[in-house]
Amino acid sequence: MTRINRRTLISASAVLVVAALTAATVPAQAAEVGVSNSEIKLGMTLPMTGTASPGYNKIPGAMKAYFDYLNANGGVNGRKITLKVEDDRYVPTEAVAKTNKLILQDKVMALISPLGTANNKAIAASVNPARRGVPVLFVNSGFSGFTDTKKYPTTYSILPSYVMEAKIMAEYIKDNFAGKTLGLLYQDDDFGTDALKGFTQAGITFAVKVPYASGSQGAAGVPAGWITKLSAAKPDVVILFGVSSATAAGLGTAAALKYAPQWILGSVGGDATTIKASGVPAGVLYNAIGASFAPATTDATDEYVKLFSDIYAKAVPGSAFDNNVLIGMNSAFVAAQALKAAGTNPTRKSLMAAIDAKGASFASAALIPLNYSKTSHVGYNGYWFGKYSPTGDLKPVDGKYVLYTTDSGSGAVVKSTWKRPAMPAKGLPN
Amino acid sequence: MKITSVKSRAIALLSTTALLATIVVASPAQAAAVGPTCDAKTPIQTCVGTTSDGAAYEIRVPSSFNGTVALWSHGLGVSWPVSAGLLPPFPNGIPVDPRANVTPFTVVGSTSSALASSILADGVAVMGSGFPVQGWNLDEAVKTNVELIGIFKKAFPTTKKVVAWGYSAGGGITQALAEQYPQLVDAVAIIDPVAPAPAMQKLLMDALWLFKTYFDPSMKLTGYSAGKAGDLEATADIGKMYTILASVGANISSGKWPATAGPSGKALEAAGVPSRSAMLLCALLVGMPVQSASYDNINGPEGALKLTFPLAVSPALAALENFGVALTSGLSMAREWDTKFGPNWYDNTKTNFAAQLSESDRDIYNAALSGNTVIDGLLGVLNPANPAAPRMVGEASAVAKAAGMYSTTGKITVPTIMMTGTNDPVPAASWIQQVSDKYEVQFAAEKAAAITAAKKSRVYVAPKNKLSVLWLKPPKNWTKFDAAGTPIAQSYVAGNGHALFTQKQFKFMIDSAIKAANTGYVASGGPVTTAARKAGLVKDKYSAYPYLKYYN
Numbered sequence: 009m010t011r012i013n014r015r016t017l018i019s020a021s022a023v024l025v026v027a028a029l030t031a032a033t034v035p036a037q038a039a040e041v042g043v044s045n046s047e048i049k050l051g052m053t054l055p056m057t058g059t060a061s062p063g064y065n066k067i068p069g070a071m072k073a074y075f076d077y078l079n080a081n082g083g084v085n086g087r088k089i090t091l092k093v094e095d096d097r098y099v100p101t102e103a104v105a106k107t108n109k110l111i112l113q114d115k116v117m118a119l120i121s122p123l124g125t126a127n128n129k130a131i132a133a134s135v136n137p138a139r140r141g142v143p144v145l146f147v148n149s150g151f152s153g154f155t156d157t158k159k160y161p162t163t164y165s166i167l168p169s170y171v172m173e174a175k176i177m178a179e180y181i182k183d184n185f186a187g188k189t190l191g192l193l194y195q196d197d198d199f200g201t202d203a204l205k206g207f208t209q210a211g212i213t214f215a216v217k218v219p220y221a222s223g224s225q226g227a228a229g230v231p232a233g234w235i236t237k238l239s240a241a242k243p244d245v246v247i248l249f250g251v252s253s254a255t256a257a258g259l260g261t262a263a264a265l266k267y268a269p270q271w272i273l274g275s276v277g278g279d280a281t282t283i284k285a286s287g288v289p290a291g292v293l294y295n296a297i298g299a300s301f302a303p304a305t306t307d308a309t310d311e312y313v314k315l316f317s318d319i320y321a322k323a324v325p326g327s328a329f330d331n332n333v334l335i336g337m338n339s340a341f342v343a344a345q346a347l348k349a350a351g352t353n354p355t356r357k358s359l360m361a362a363i364d365a366k367g368a369s370f371a372s373a374a375l376i377p378l379n380y381s382k383t384s385h386v387g388y389n390g391y392w393f394g395k396y397s398p399t400g401d402l403k404p405v406d407g408k409y410v411l412y413t414t415d416s417g418s419g420a421v422v423k424s425t426w427k428r429p430a431m432p433a434k435g436l437p438n
Numbered sequence: 439m440k441i442t443s444v445k446s447r448a449i450a451l452l453s454t455t456a457l458l459a460t461i462v463v464a465s466p467a468q469a470a471a472v473g474p475t476c477d478a479k480t481p482i483q484t485c486v487g488t489t490s491d492g493a494a495y496e497i498r499v500p501s502s503f504n505g506t507v508a509l510w511s512h513g514l515g516v517s518w519p520v521s522a523g524l525l526p527p528f529p530n531g532i533p534v535d536p537r538a539n540v541t542p543f544t545v546v547g548s549t550s551s552a553l554a555s556s557i558l559a560d561g562v563a564v565m566g567s568g569f570p571v572q573g574w575n576l577d578e579a580v581k582t583n584v585e586l587i588g589i590f591k592k593a594f595p596t597t598k599k600v601v602a603w604g605y606s607a608g609g610g611i612t613q614a615l616a617e618q619y620p621q622l623v624d625a626v627a628i629i630d631p632v633a634p635a636p637a638m639q640k641l642l643m644d645a646l647w648l649f650k651t652y653f654d655p656s657m658k659l660t661g662y663s664a665g666k667a668g669d670l671e672a673t674a675d676i677g678k679m680y681t682i683l684a685s686v687g688a689n690i691s692s693g694k695w696p697a698t699a700g701p702s703g704k705a706l707e708a709a710g711v712p713s714r715s716a717m718l719l720c721a722l723l724v725g726m727p728v729q730s731a732s733y734d735n736i737n738g739p740e741g742a743l744k745l746t747f748p749l750a751v752s753p754a755l756a757a758l759e760n761f762g763v764a765l766t767s768g769l770s771m772a773r774e775w776d777t778k779f780g781p782n783w784y785d786n787t788k789t790n791f792a793a794q795l796s797e798s799d800r801d802i803y804n805a806a807l808s809g810n811t812v813i814d815g816l817l818g819v820l821n822p823a824n825p826a827a828p829r830m831v832g833e834a835s836a837v838a839k840a841a842g843m844y845s846t847t848g849k850i851t852v853p854t855i856m857m858t859g860t861n862d863p864v865p866a867a868s869w870i871q872q873v874s875d876k877y878e879v880q881f882a883a884e885k886a887a888a889i890t891a892a893k894k895s896r897v898y899v900a901p902k903n904k905l906s907v908l909w910l911k912p913p914k915n916w917t918k919f920d921a922a923g924t925p926i927a928q929s930y931v932a933g934n935g936h937a938l939f940t941q942k943q944f945k946f947m948i949d950s951a952i953k954a955a956n957t958g959y960v961a962s963g964g965p966v967t968t969a970a971r972k973a974g975l976v977k978d979k980y981s982a983y984p985y986l987k988y989y990n
Binding site: 060097100105129132133134139196197198200201222226 | 729744745796802803804805808809810914915
């Protein structure tokens, strides 16, 4: 039995006062999981091996390159950032096991950039980072549901949602392909459901819609079936709204069958690195239309591209600076600002509070702002469109970025007038 | 999707024995208690007898008896016999067995008697009965246990503490004993417990109806004949279930449906829907875990199926394996309840099966379910308007009788230790999660009441923690393949299967309960967590296993 009387309380208060005074005279002691006096540990899961890994497996190297650069420049309030990477092979159950390891065994402060809609859902359902109070920073998924702060209170999106992307794509089509017949290939899960929601919201109709079950793109004969169905409907413009391996299979098979509509690629699938790794020449991307929220990776005039590509070239010599690398480094840069804003002794709570309070003003390479607030865990909310070069590089049409922005609901799609602020000195958190 | 290199012998259906191994059975009721008759041997004295309701019991008391007795409640046993030669997994049939158990019947890597010896060596007596009736017997078994406690105390008047424990249905019995007679037990250890009756009824009948609808409309499920004829009809249903499981397992790659599939199943097959997706959906709709003893949904064979196997195939194989463990008992109970309540005791006319697929499951297992279009097609079959999938229409008086059956509430009344494997196909994790969550609310209320009382008395008396939950979690991955890439059936992997624990784990449970009985609260903190870990168990205050569908 515990008894606490008035005298005990007074004594306890006195102890607390002494403790507080003592604390003021000694170096700050870290009191949060994953945070020591010299280090902050972050963890991420993504496919590093297996058929889903090409392209994505460059992200950890990119993030580490930025964190190493940051650490060499003093880290965050004197603490170095360490990134623990676990390979989930894009398998939800494995993502759960590896996330448990990161949280319970490696004791990371926060998860960062975990990849995949199904994987993040599995992590939320089984590992339950929300109940543990573990921040899930900048999930690598555009599923609109992850911005539901009641359901995923510790999760922060960073990519524009697939609903936004579809709405914006629809607007681009109205502006550029009015009156043309449309076809759609989409992944038959939440990824595709979000896209369908966006296209429906925008009032777009398709002459043919071809769903594919996640994972089926590798099965013999399946991509040929897509092309048969698409070509039979004779659409002028075909949207491939799937993962890179499906996009590669679709474009590769279409090229072999000499089927050549105007392709529009979703941002997830239009990745030359992955397509090349799938054995399909990047040339199949030539003249396809794609979307991005970050500057073109070939844009040497962009200060972020210049800095990040220099850092990456030194850290990972010989590896191409592509969109996965740019987005990975950008997420690391945003995370660094969040950790700095979380205070001299950051905690999981103060980290999330910092993003809620200041996240919308964090600097980033993107050409569209972040939208974090106490009520919003939405990251970016816009895209520009461009065309792929023969080498698979996405460049803005006529060399000019035209940004469209919207929300995941019924809001209109409008052209953005936002101007990205100058990069902080040396690309380090202010 | 065509998957060509996964061989068909992928399932360990015969692990059904794991559940039925927890069985003991019935003897006719008697008018008066007999015994106890004790052999007066040392160092262990054994006493046997029969309670007034006809249950055989056994008591073992060490010479070093320290005043504590552990009352064991065994798991579910069939209430009607399955004849020999009718079910391949049970060539000798499934008899009704009235023997008493004093400790768990099944102990992984050891024996029941070795476990009993280890408890007796501590000066603790053990006892248990065979119960007066088998099957779902919580109400009857509690009465027997109450009488047995009285018999023991009378025979051994130095008794100071009574600790009750049990697994499976015995876990439910132990929970019921604590809820109804908290003054008779000082602490309880509840292992892989069954959930309250309505939740178990729904899980089992939903699963069976889904099997009937998708795979074999000739399954009877209700309206069994009386006596031996009904036994044979129910046995035939169990046989049909095995045929379905074997067929889907044998055609896991091709997706071919069982020959017994009705019009809905055949239409789905014609539309290219693989039977494995339907099997997996059945599991997800009823809340059956989709990791199992042999299938982790992580590992894949080397080669082209390395990724496809865990994503698209393994969850369905796990569902098959878990159904194989759980549904023999389910059909046994369906027959028992049909007799007890009358035909058509279950009504699912208002069940919204589509709503029972969680948003998370739809996406996490999307590849294995073959995509949203297929999922919607499978769910469309279950629409009440589909004439090829007639719902079970309840008969009012029978439904009322079923609803009136005694149920536990999950309220914690005495110090309680709970343990389950996270992938128990019963599935106990779902119920324990709910008990744990309810107790968190209960404890917060007790704390608030203590604070309110302290404001008046100026003395704060902290409430004592009465619940500890221990999870047996599986390893990081465990599916194995032979050189040809065929998955290897495994009979035991920690955290999977039903009521499968080592002697160390059972001993940790009973020791923890005895300690709680002596202190009046359940200890927590580092040393306890460390001790649990040494037994392979973990405490996880952030666990979030999904509730049974009945509660959603």
